[in-house]
Amino acid sequence: MEHVGIVGAGTMGRGIAYVAITHGVQVTLYDVAPGALESAAAQIEAWLGEATARGRLDEGEARRARDRLRLSATLEDLAGAEIVIEAAPENLALKQEIFRQLDTICPPGTILASNTSSLSITALGAVTRRPDRVAGMHFFNPAPIMRLVEVVRGLATSEETVRALVDLARRWGKTPVVVKDTPGFIVNRVARPFYLEALRLIGEGVADPPTVDRLVRALGFRMGPFELMDLIGLDVNLSVSESIYHAFFEEPRFRPHPLQRQMVQAGRLGRKTGKGWYEYE
Numbered sequence: 001m002e003h004v005g006i007v008g009a010g011t012m013g014r015g016i017a018y019v020a021i022t023h024g025v026q027v028t029l030y031d032v033a034p035g036a037l038e039s040a041a042a043q044i045e046a047w048l049g050e051a052t053a054r055g056r057l058d059e060g061e062a063r064r065a066r067d068r069l070r071l072s073a074t075l076e077d078l079a080g081a082e083i084v085i086e087a088a089p090e091n092l093a094l095k096q097e098i099f100r101q102l103d104t105i106c107p108p109g110t111i112l113a114s115n116t117s118s119l120s121i122t123a124l125g126a127v128t129r130r131p132d133r134v135a136g137m138h139f140f141n142p143a144p145i146m147r148l149v150e151v152v153r154g155l156a157t158s159e160e161t162v163r164a165l166v167d168l169a170r171r172w173g174k175t176p177v178v179v180k181d182t183p184g185f186i187v188n189r190v191a192r193p194f195y196l197e198a199l200r201l202i203g204e205g206v207a208d209p210p211t212v213d214r215l216v217r218a219l220g221f222r223m224g225p226f227e228l229m230d231l232i233g234l235d236v237n238l239s240v241s242e243s244i245y246h247a248f249f250e251e252p253r254f255r256p257h258p259l260q261r262q263m264v265q266a267g268r269l270g271r272k273t274g275k276g277w278y279e280y281e
């Protein structure tokens with residue numbers, strides 16, 4: 001594996017790009033939004049600086065990693081990649097359109113992976129002529145730090161594709177877990193009550209976000225549900241909540257909470273907008 005294409009330079013795309021370039025892989029990072037690529041490059045530069053300052057990378061390694069990153073606003077530039085990892089917004093129609101385009105741009109052997117948190121890998125593969133080479137490669141936030149990667153096997157995904165992604169995750173220092181294509185896979189399925197019950201608590205006025213977060217941290221979790229929603233992005237968290245709810249045919253256990261939508265309507269998306277359940281510098 002020498003060249004990986006990444007679609008979407010947001011929170012996850014830039015994190016995955018950092019992991020790849022610091023493990024010897026050339027990356028073409030693509031985005032459509034003005035400024036997204038520059039912002040991703042600045043963040044990656046900051047991570048490289050931090051890693052050098054802490055002695056995790058020497059100056060030469062950081063320079064070589066930097067040289068492996070290409071930014072592009074042209075999807076066709078991903079044609080030379082052996083694997084493309086899509087990290088665009090959590091919207092099935094949008095992702096299907098991207099997969100349709102990638103299918104025409106990339107040679108038939110290229111693996112097309114999605115970083116989706118909850119959407120059907122089978123539905124993404126179905127819009128391509130290579131559903132056997134379509135799979136999920138679900139990194140967690142922040143991608144440079146979190147070791148778990150869910151490798152998601154769609155109904156038509158081949159064993160060879162699963163093996164290639166498991167090997168790649170291992171080479172990148174990650175811990176891959178192969179999961180079935182089911183709404184939310186394992187982690188986001190298990191995490192539903194973590195967020196939703198906490199939202200119900202504050203919705204009913206039982207406690208406020210800092211209290212719930214403190215209690216959950218006291219139980220041994222690294223972060224409480226509101227801190228984690230702010231890290232993930234409330235827009236992303238709402239999309240994932242809605243996608244899992246609908247995918248289970250409106251199962252009441254998974255019903256999103258009106259407060260999530262209200263926060264998104266207010267533009268309080270968490271750390272990335274400086275304000276969510278908490279305020280940030």
Ligand code: NAD
Binds near residue numbers: 089091117
């Ligand atoms: P984000 O909003 O931070 O970034 C999405 C990026 O995609 C933006 O830069 C946007 O400009 C770009 N984009 C929009 N339309 C595009 C298109 N047509 N082509 C290319 N780029 C396009 O979102 P994110 O948090 O990075 O999430 C991306 C994916 O990763 C989602 O599927 C999400 O569910 C998943 N995910 C997110 C997290 C998290 O904690 N944020 C964790 C794991 C997985």
